[in-house]
Amino acid sequence: MEVLGKLTALLQQALETREPEINLLDSFVDHWKGITNYYIETTDEYRPVKDTDIPWRLKQMLDILVYEEQQQQLQQEDTGPCMEYLLQHKVMETLCTLGKAEYPPGMIQQVLVFFTKVLSQVQKPLLHIINVYRPVQKLIALCGLPSSQTEKEEAHFMFVVCSRVKKDPNILSFILEKEPRAATPGPNCEGERGFIQTLTKLTQSTKSRVVQHAMESLVLLVSGAPEDTGRLLLETSPLCQLLSQRLCDLYKLIPCTLDPSDLQMQQAVQWRDLFNHQRTEESPSSPDSGHVTRFFCWLDFCDHLITHAPIVLSAQMARSLHNQWLTGVVQPQLLQMSEAGVLVHTTLLSCIARHTHSSALLGELILFLLGDDTEPEQRSDNHTHTLRYSLIQNCDHISDEISIATLRLFEELLQKPDKRILSNLALRNLERRCYATPMSSGVSMEERQGGAAESDVPEESEELEEDPFFSDALFSESEFGGVEPLSSRPCPPVNMPQAESVNSFLCLVPQEAKTSQHVPGTGYDTYVHDAYKMFKETSALCIDWGWPENILHSDMxxxxxxxxxxxxxxxxxxxxxxxxxxxxLNLQVTSVLSRISLFPHPHLHEYLLDPFLSLSPGGRSLFSALVRVIGELMQRIEHIPNISNKLVHIRKQLMGQEDETLVDHVTLLRGVIVLEEFCKELAAIAFIKLPTEAQ
Incomplete structure (x- = not known):
């Protein structure tokens, strides 16, 4: 029994004795020597790396490094011996050399995986250490090469590097140290490919996952970066040029044979839509539509980068797009002789304006289209900005399709939150109120309408009051029936002076040419609702533009x-x-004029919506232009029998309530209907813009 007791005690002591710790450094060195010995001992140069023990040994080395770091953190110690060995013996440098040699075959893939996992799984910052960032730079130069079989691993590796830079922007200078500084974008020698060039090259891959990783890497690199990082990218990398060149290349792939109506219906796309499999499956399979989608996705990507980049980098990105893409590629297409080409590229430009959101890029787009002149225009100013003048002339092009497309472009611009657009197109000629005669320069619109001093009423308004179309034109209950629920205010009394301006527009079209009363749902009240909504949207655009609330009287x-x-x-x-x-075309012309009329600038309101304005010599206003049209209308409809019935029939056709049938004077009749609707729209805008107490 005593012997048995002693044996039991010995066994218990053996079980309680701790197993000697494995020497991590010896194991790490053994695995590394196993890799290097392979190159000494092997005789088969064509044996794939996956058939060797190299992948397993690299994984063991990685696991040791990660485990060692965890232990060091628990013991609150510095770099462990295995990491020291990795750095001092230039293990990563050697691996990079082996990967470049592609020996054994497939070695570059194993090296990329090892580098990626070391940088992502080891928490200690490494990229500021020369024996890490030098091989990382060399490995970057091996990525993005033509016919590469490791794009997936390359993109993942680049993403991890950018993730590290995102955490510590200071290490970017180590990554960009050997970045080539080419004067013009383009392919460099195989050993000179830089960090940014590699990323932009990977964005052109045919594999969506690779493209996604590369684009997300650029977002990590740029978005929210400090100004120093932005300046570094600007000064030591061709980022701006490469982004612009890619956009140029994609734009050039869009054929001029596209249907402009399809382009006009182009839905808003985001750059991440390229990787949305459901959207990809639903999108048309046409190669042409694919070119359009890829272009707009890249445009949105550039717009996103510009929005979130440091200011100094954002401005240069937008400027580069202006110079390389807009001026270098788009402008020649807009000024070409082919009408088909002008039509397609004008429609594209309209979509581009709609999809541009960053203030820096929008500013460059405005500068490209309109220039930076601020002085009032003269009739002879037709060469100060060639493209601007050409686009405005295209609004009156012999081709109706080009006119419509160009008007749509300007309407898109007028919906952008930049005061330079309206100032350039209209306000700079109205700021000094040279449109008004000196007799009205010190009289407000309300005073001239109020009847307090009849001698101040302009001659043109007196003529209008004597006109039979204006004499008994007062608001009816049906016309204002929808206002109260909208604004919660009582309808204006018919004797209110401010109502005369609204009434003047409502009564421009003669009664026999009106059709609204014969077709339900087309009354004036619907326009008030729409005008109220659009006025709120327009006012929100210019809330910070510093416009005056009242008319500015000039001594000039x-x-x-x-x-x-x-x-x-x-x-x-x-x-x-x-x-x-x-x-x-009529719808587009009146739509643009309505949108301009909605802006709450007092001079615009006076010039476009004051029927009683006394114009300076040779001047014309929106109301006076309409009066001339009405005069022509009266002459024409005298010779058309049963005009009212024909107009009602045409209106119902346009609304889809009756089948299309041949009708004489169809263009004229449709023009009359647009004219009536436009006058109601202007009346609604004038009403909405009246002071609260007037409503």
Whole structure:
């Protein structure tokens, strides 16, 4: 029994004795020597790396490094012996050399995986250490090469590097140290490919996962970075040029054979939509539509980077897109002789304006399209900015399709939150109020309408009051029936002076040419609701533009002849031909004029919505242009029998309530309908913009 007791005690002691700790450094060195010995002992140069023990040994080395770091953290110690060995013996440098040699075959893939996992799983910062960032730089130069079989691993490796930079922007200088500084973007020698060039090259892969990783890497690199990082990227890398060149290349792939109507319906896309499999499956399979989608996704990507980049980098990105893409590629297409080409590229530009959101890129787009002139225009100013003048002239092009597309472009611009657009197109010729005669320069709109001093009423308004179309024109209950629920205010009494301006627009079209009363749902009250909504949206755009609330009276004498500026000049000319133009063109002309009228600038309101304005010599306003059209309308409808019934029939056709049938004077009749609707729309805008107490 005593012997048995002693044996039991010995066994118990053996079980309680701790197993000697494995020497991590010896194990790490053994695995590394096992890899290097392979190159000494092997005789089969064509044996794939996956058939050797190299992948297993690399994984063991990685596991040791991760475990060692965990133990060091628990003991609150510095770098462990295995990591020291990795750094001092230039293990990563040697692996990079082996990967470049692709010996054994497939070695570059194993090296990429090892580097990626070391940088992602080891928590200690490493990229500031020369024996890490030097091989990382060399490995980056091996990525993004033509016909690469390891794009997936390359993209993941680059993403991890960018993730490290995101955590510590200071290490970017180590990664970019050997970045080539080419004067112009383009392919460099195989050993000189830099960090940014590799990323942009990977964005052109045919594999969506690779593209996604590369684009997300650029977002990590740029978004929210400090100004120093932005300046470093700007000064030591071709980031701006490469992003712009990619956009140029994608734009050039869009064919001129595309249907402009399909382009106009182009839905808003985000760059991440490229990786949305459901959207990809639902999208058309046409190669042409694919080119369009890829272009707009890259445009959105650039717009996203510009929005979130440091200011100094954001400005240069937008400027580079202006110079390389807009001026270098888009402008020649807009100024070409082919009408088909001009139509497609104008429509594309309209979509581009709609999809541009960053303030820096929008500013460059405005500068490209409109220039930076701020002085009032003269009639002879047709060469100060070639593209601007050409686009405005295209609003009055011999091709109705080009006119419509260009008007849509300007309408898109007018919906952008930048005061330079409206100032450039209209306000700079209205700021000094040279459109008004000196007799009205010190009289407000309300005073001239109030009847307090009849001698101050302009001659033109007196003529209008004597006109039978204006004499008994007062608001009816049906016309204001929908206002109260909208604004919670009582309808204006018919004797209120401010109502005369609204009433003047409502009564421009003669009674026999009106059709609203014969078709339900087309009354004036619906326009008030729509005008109220659009006015709120427009006012939100310009809330911080610093516009005056009241008319600014100038001491300057008006020039011999007032000129409204090229843009309004063309719009008024088009409006004057409303009875002879296609229906779609008329809708677009009146839509642009309505949108301008919505802006809450006092001079715009006076010039466009005051029927009683006394114009300076040679001047014309929106109301006076409409009066001339009405005069022409009266002459024409005298020769059309049963005009009211024909107008009602055409209106119902346009609303889809009756089948299409041949009708004489169809263009004229459609023009009359657009004219009636436009006058109601202007009346609604004038009403909405009245002071609260007037409503």
């Amino acid at each position: 004498q008006p020039s011999a002849e007032f000129y409204e500026g090229h843009f309004l000049h063309v719009l008024f000319n088009r409006l004057g031909r409303i009875l002879e133009q296609p229906y779609e």
